[in-house]
Every structure is written in structure tokens, then in C-alpha cells.
Amino acid sequence: MRRSLVPPLVLLAAVLVGGGLRSTGFSDATYVSTSTSTATVRAAADWTAPAVTAEAPASPLQGSVTLTASASDAESGIASVTIQYLPPGTSTWTTACVDTTAPFSCAWDTRTGPDGGYDVRARATNGAGYTTVSEPVRATVANNVLVVLADPGDVVHGTVQTGATVYNGGVLPWLVSVQYAPTGTTQWKTLCSGLSAPFSCSWPTTSYANDSFDLRAVATSGVTSVTSAVVSDVLVDNAAPSVSMVDPGSPLSGTTTFAASASDAGSGLQQVVLQYSRSGGAFQTLCTLTSDPYSCRYATTALADGTYGFRAVATDVAGNTATSATVANRVVDNTVSSVSLDDPGAFLSGTVGVTAQANSSAGVTSVRIQRAPAGTSGWTDLCTDTTAPYACSWDTRAVADGSYDLRALLLDGRGITTTSAVVSGRKVDNSHLRALDVQTSNGDGTVGRLDQGDSLTLTYSTTIAPGSVTGGWTGSALPVTLRLRDGNLLGTGNRGDALDVLRSGTALPLGSVALREDYVKSRRTVTFNATMTATTVTVDGAERTVITIVVGTLASGSGLRTVTAASTVVWTPASGVTSVTGTPCSTAPATESGPADREL
Known part of the structure; x- marks a missing residue:
């Protein structure tokens, strides 16, 4: 389920007040913002959203039926429950009733709409104003008489079973074609x-092109013929x-990066598994990766010294798999000394922790961590640590913004120095203007699906010049297009x-917002009409610009999915x-604050 978000200014206060960027939740609170530094936050007595469940009615439904829901709230109680239904082929929810007294139920005359498949949900609001929408x-x-074709799924391969159901067919015999x-x-x-009852159809998809198809069922009895809704795309x-497996090199020691290159022109990649095998033995998993880049850092000290082979196994959404050639005869050797630097991240700002892993049979005397402008040999010590975990804090504000290389040097008990591989091109960026937070909000549509009424909010760390977004813009409501692209188009x-x-x-x-889930079918692009506004708010004396994009009607494309x-x-x-003073925005990414949820 998705809890409704509090108003944008309250949300911004929850994110920013206290100086944190990673709020773990939101309360009902009153936020007051003025052109001065005055800000007031008042917490409500009830911080918890209600629980609500829509109860599934027994299908098929005919005539007038009763829809029911259960809802509870241990603090301020349930103020109301709204029961809604979504007719087939539409994206707008219709309210069947609003009930304020348990048991929550209402009558629904199903004859007022078309036959077919409906979604039913309930929206509960508690006494503090929090709202929760059920699945x-x-x-x-x-x-x-209604014929319904079973949905075989968005993506199919091999031999697939599908079939149809005929409702209200009476005693007449029916034949079905798919x-x-x-x-x-x-x-x-x-x-x-x-096909006669139970109208089952076997689809040998290997005999068909790797392409998208629409499906339907036609039921016939005598001269009567009924066609199902289309299962599209x-x-x-x-x-x-x-x-293909990237060669990790040899010998291997300490914490090493293992990587593969993978692609899929059809349904897209589901996962890539990196594997290892010692001396021709069974392959075992190093790591499982679900997004590009398909790489991971692995401590080879967890492996016995010896000769290994490495490979990658890719699986697409349809379930097809491919295995790379094995990169063989790579030696893992941690018997003498090994040292590696942990990647602190691609973008660095403020004070960051930099850590290293070190091992030596002669004992570790010390580990030095160093930085240098990218591509140079001008190494400068960040710190020297003599005890594990080997780490130091780096105040990146003490250096100029730019790209830096990092490395670690191990001094062992024999007085021998071992140097780690370089972690290169880490970008220090302490720009005043930067992305502060990003939030999505569901309107009154389906949770987990982009549709009309949803919104996207981008918060900058300071005020921006609206005209730098698009010429002549003052921040007032502006028609724009919101574009959703499948990740397989973007690599x-x-x-x-x-x-x-x-x-x-x-x-x-x-810039762009990575949704980090599969919201549109493979290699599809969908656009929506949208409206964009910019407002300035003040939090603890600091002014921020908030850009809000509200989704309108579908403009083009198809293939939307519900996550x-x-x-x-x-x-x-x-x-x-x-910024208003002409400072360009940092390109450092901002991660959505608060707990993970189903976006939009």
C-alpha cells in the first residue's frame, strides 16, 4: 500500500529541518513559511497512518452487489473509508461510496458500467488526516455473456498455456478460438x-517472431459470437x-572489482550473476546484479589461494539465459601482502569516510591512504592508520572541486610496501547549488503506475534562476512534457x-530521475502532458527552490506497467x-529521502 504524502511544504520541512537529508518518515505537521527565516513545525498527536484492506468480492458479479473493506487505526480512529472501482480500459477511479461507520461497505450496481475486469480498492482516512490506500x-x-482471455504475462517464451472463461453461457455449448x-x-x-470447456490453449512461441502481439478470444454458440477484451502488447x-566476463587480472589479492558486460535486445536483462570456480570445480556465486553496471567488489581473502576461473550468467525477463566464456587460470594470492581501497563513491562532498582492506602474513605495520588530482602522481597523504579497520575521514572542502584518484599503501612487518590498485576519477563537488531531494507522489490513480494526477518534486539546495530552466520562465505554471523511457533504451x-x-x-x-524499477515495457517511450511550477520556500533561514511537475493526460506511447x-x-x-547569482548546479545525484516505496 502507499500512504498519501503530506503537502509539499510539510514534506520539505520533514526533509530539511534538523539538517538531515534522509528522513525516515513523515508526520502530520503544520509548516509555516515566510519570506523571512521564520519557520514553525507543530507535530500532530497521531503520527501513524491507518491500515486498510479491500475485500475481494466473489466473481462473477451481477446486478447490485456489496463491496466491503476493513480499516483500523489505534490512535485517532477511522474518520472515513472510501470504496472505489476502476472500470476496464480506463485510468480513472470511480467512488462507489464513502462510509464513516464500521463495518465499511456499500452497494454497487454493476449494471451501470460495462462487463469485464475491474479493480476495487479502499481509501481510509484517520482522525489526524493521514490517508492509506489499499492494494x-x-x-x-x-x-x-462474457468471454475473458487469461493474460499469459507481459513477456513469454517457450510453450505458454493460456485459455478463456465464458460467463453466463447458460446451457448452450460454446466453442472458443484464441x-x-x-x-x-x-x-x-x-x-x-x-476449443471446448475448459477452453485451454497451448502457444508454442518459438514458432513466432520475437515481437509484441495482441491476443483475444472469440466464443461462439450457434449464431451468437462474443469477443473478449484484447490482452495487448x-x-x-x-x-x-x-x-561476457571482464578479465579481473592476475594475480588477485585484497578486495577486487569483478565485472561483466551484458545486453538484451528483447525483454531486457533481469539479472547478471558473477561466478567463480577453483581449479575446475563447481561454479559458485560471487554476486548477483540487477542493474548496470554489472560489477561488484569482492574480498578475495574469503577465497583460498589458488587458480580460479570466472564467468558471468545473464538472464533476461523472459527467462532466457546465456553464459559467458570462462576467464581461466587467474591466480588468487593473499599469502604475502595485499591491500585494496574501498570505493567511497563516484561523487564526494563534505566529510567522507575512506577505508582500506589490508592483509599480510608478515603482519600489517600501517596503512596509508592517499589522494592525487586525477591522472597525476602528486600523491598526498590523507591519513596513516595502524589498526584495523584502516580508515580516515577526508574533509573534501579542503581541496578544490574536481576529479581525484585514491590509493592505499601497506607497510608490512618486513618493511616492504605494497600499493593498492588506484580507485580513479572520484569527483569532489561541494557546489553551493545542488540537488537536495527528490520525491514522487501518487495522485488518485493506481499506486505503482504513472498516470494522471501523479507528481514529481525536485528540491534544490538554494534558490535558482527559473529562466535558466527555460527562457523567460518565472516559475508560474508552464505546460511541459514528462517523458518516461525504458532503461534498455538508456543502457x-x-x-x-x-x-x-x-x-x-x-x-x-x-537532469533525469532514475525510478530504479520497471515502469514501462522493454524499449518503450511514453510521454504525458504535464504542468511545471517553481516555488521558493524558507527552512531554518535558508531559501530553497522546489520544482513540481504534475502529470496530465497521456500524450503518446504505450506499454505502461504497474510496479x-x-x-x-x-x-x-x-x-x-x-543560481540567482549564476552558479551552475552540481551534477551530484540526490537519493529520495524517506523509506523505499512504490513510486507514483
């Missing part, structure tokens, strides 16, 4: 025909991904879907936006 439940309305057509066309051809994918993998904002077909310099897994979005801003 939707499915219901089939059949006031007339048909297919290339997505978006009406070139219907027969997949299965002459089913992707056939029987092509394996491509994958970021199946869960790398991203949002950006366009005006007149050109991307605005707001069931929580994620934490990441906003990577662009340098084209400037």
Missing part, C-alpha cells in the same frame, strides 16, 4: 480453434542475452527506467540550471 483486488462483472495479431494492428490470425522473447537495464522533462521536444536542464516492488529514486541534475 486493489480484482473482480469480474458479467451481467451478460487469436493473435501484431501489436496495434487488426491482422487477426488463429492461434487455437474449436505481449512480448515474445526466445532470444538469449549476450554476456541502464530493465530496472533503469527514467523520467525527464521536455519543452517543445527538447529536454530541459533538470509491485518498492524502490528509492535517484535524481541526477544537470549543470544548465544556475
Whole structure:
């Protein structure tokens, strides 16, 4: 379920008050902002959202039925429960009733809408004003003869079982055919025909092109024929991904980066597993990766010294797998001395911790951690540590913004120095103007699916010049286009879907927001009409600019998906936006504050 977010200014206060960027939750609070540094936050007595569940009605539904929900709140109690339904083929929820007294229920005359599959949900509001929306439940309305084709899934491969159900067929015998057509066309051809109850159809997808298809079922009894709703955009994918293991080098010691290169032209990559095998033995997992780059750091001290082979196994969303060639005869040797630097991250600001791993059979006397401007040999000590864990704090504000290399030097008990591999190109960026926070909010649509009424909020660390976003803009409501692109188009993998904002077909310099989940089908682009505004708020005496993009109607494209897994979005801003004094924005990314949730 998704709890409704508090108003933007309250949200901003929750994020910023106290100086933190990683709030763990939000309360009902009153936030007052003025053009001065005055700010007031008043906590409500009830900090907890209610619990609510929509109860699934027994299908098929006919005539007038009762919809029910259960809701509870241990603190301020339930003020109201709204029960809603989503008719087939629409994106707008219809309110069946609002009930203020348990048991929460209402009558629904199913004859007022078309037959077909409906979603039903409940929205509970407690006495403090918090709202929780339940997960939707499915219901089939059949006031007339209705044929429903089972959905085989967004992506299929191999031999797939599908079938149909005929409702209100009476005692007459029915025959069903299942048909297919290339997505978006009406070139219907027969997949299965002459099916009698239970109307099961086997689809050998290997005999079909790796492409997207629409499916439907047609039920016939005598001269009566009924056609199901179309199950659209089913992707056939029987092509394996491509994958290759990157040579990690030899000998290997300390903590080492292992990586693979992988791609998939069909349904997109689901995961890449990096594996190792000692001296021809069984392969075991180093790490499992679900997004690009497909790499991980692994402490080779966990492996016995010896000769190893390394490989990668890629699996796409359809379930096709491919195994890379083995990079063989690589030696792991930690018997003498090994040292490695842990990657502190691509973007560094403020004070950061830098750590190293060190091991020596002669004993570790000390570990020095050093920095140098990227690509140079001008190494400067950050610290020397004599006891594990080997670490130091680096105040990056003491150096100029720019790119830096890092390394560690191990001095062992024999007086021999061993130098780690260089962690290169870490960017120090302490710009005053930077991305501070990013939030998404569901409007009144389906949680986990981008639709009308949803919003995206980008918060900058200080005030910006609106005209740097787009010429002549003052921050007032402006029509724009919100673009959602599948990660496979961007080279970021199946869960790398991203949002950006366009005006007149050109991307605005707001950067992009990685949703880190699969919101649109493989290699699809969907655009929405949207409205963008900019406001300035004051928190603890500091002025911030908040840009809000509210999603409007669908403009183009298809293939939207409803996400069931929580994620934490990441906003990577662009340098084209400037402060009121002309300072360009840092390109350091900002991660959504608060707990992971189903975005939009």
C-alpha cells in the first residue's frame, strides 16, 4: 500500500529541518513559511497512518452487489473509508461510496458500467488526516455473456498455456478460438480453434517472431459470437542475452572489482550473476546484479589461494539465459601482502569516510591512504592508520572541486610496501547549488503506475534562476512534457527506467530521475502532458527552490506497467540550471529521502 504524502511544504520541512537529508518518515505537521527565516513545525498527536484492506468480492458479479473493506487505526480512529472501482480500459477511479461507520461497505450496481475486469480498492482516512490506500483486488462483472482471455504475462517464451472463461453461457455449448495479431494492428490470425470447456490453449512461441502481439478470444454458440477484451502488447522473447566476463587480472589479492558486460535486445536483462570456480570445480556465486553496471567488489581473502576461473550468467525477463566464456587460470594470492581501497563513491562532498582492506602474513605495520588530482602522481597523504579497520575521514572542502584518484599503501612487518590498485576519477563537488531531494507522489490513480494526477518534486539546495530552466520562465505554471523511457533504451537495464522533462521536444536542464524499477515495457517511450511550477520556500533561514511537475493526460506511447516492488529514486541534475547569482548546479545525484516505496 502507499500512504498519501503530506503537502509539499510539510514534506520539505520533514526533509530539511534538523539538517538531515534522509528522513525516515513523515508526520502530520503544520509548516509555516515566510519570506523571512521564520519557520514553525507543530507535530500532530497521531503520527501513524491507518491500515486498510479491500475485500475481494466473489466473481462473477451481477446486478447490485456489496463491496466491503476493513480499516483500523489505534490512535485517532477511522474518520472515513472510501470504496472505489476502476472500470476496464480506463485510468480513472470511480467512488462507489464513502462510509464513516464500521463495518465499511456499500452497494454497487454493476449494471451501470460495462462487463469485464475491474479493480476495487479502499481509501481510509484517520482522525489526524493521514490517508492509506489499499492494494486493489480484482473482480469480474458479467451481467451478460462474457468471454475473458487469461493474460499469459507481459513477456513469454517457450510453450505458454493460456485459455478463456465464458460467463453466463447458460446451457448452450460454446466453442472458443484464441487469436493473435501484431501489436496495434487488426491482422487477426488463429492461434487455437474449436476449443471446448475448459477452453485451454497451448502457444508454442518459438514458432513466432520475437515481437509484441495482441491476443483475444472469440466464443461462439450457434449464431451468437462474443469477443473478449484484447490482452495487448505481449512480448515474445526466445532470444538469449549476450554476456561476457571482464578479465579481473592476475594475480588477485585484497578486495577486487569483478565485472561483466551484458545486453538484451528483447525483454531486457533481469539479472547478471558473477561466478567463480577453483581449479575446475563447481561454479559458485560471487554476486548477483540487477542493474548496470554489472560489477561488484569482492574480498578475495574469503577465497583460498589458488587458480580460479570466472564467468558471468545473464538472464533476461523472459527467462532466457546465456553464459559467458570462462576467464581461466587467474591466480588468487593473499599469502604475502595485499591491500585494496574501498570505493567511497563516484561523487564526494563534505566529510567522507575512506577505508582500506589490508592483509599480510608478515603482519600489517600501517596503512596509508592517499589522494592525487586525477591522472597525476602528486600523491598526498590523507591519513596513516595502524589498526584495523584502516580508515580516515577526508574533509573534501579542503581541496578544490574536481576529479581525484585514491590509493592505499601497506607497510608490512618486513618493511616492504605494497600499493593498492588506484580507485580513479572520484569527483569532489561541494557546489553551493545542488540537488537536495527528490520525491514522487501518487495522485488518485493506481499506486505503482504513472498516470494522471501523479507528481514529481525536485528540491534544490538554494534558490535558482527559473529562466535558466527555460527562457523567460518565472516559475508560474508552464505546460511541459514528462517523458518516461525504458532503461534498455538508456543502457541502464530493465530496472533503469527514467523520467525527464521536455519543452517543445527538447529536454530541459533538470537532469533525469532514475525510478530504479520497471515502469514501462522493454524499449518503450511514453510521454504525458504535464504542468511545471517553481516555488521558493524558507527552512531554518535558508531559501530553497522546489520544482513540481504534475502529470496530465497521456500524450503518446504505450506499454505502461504497474510496479509491485518498492524502490528509492535517484535524481541526477544537470549543470544548465544556475543560481540567482549564476552558479551552475552540481551534477551530484540526490537519493529520495524517506523509506523505499512504490513510486507514483
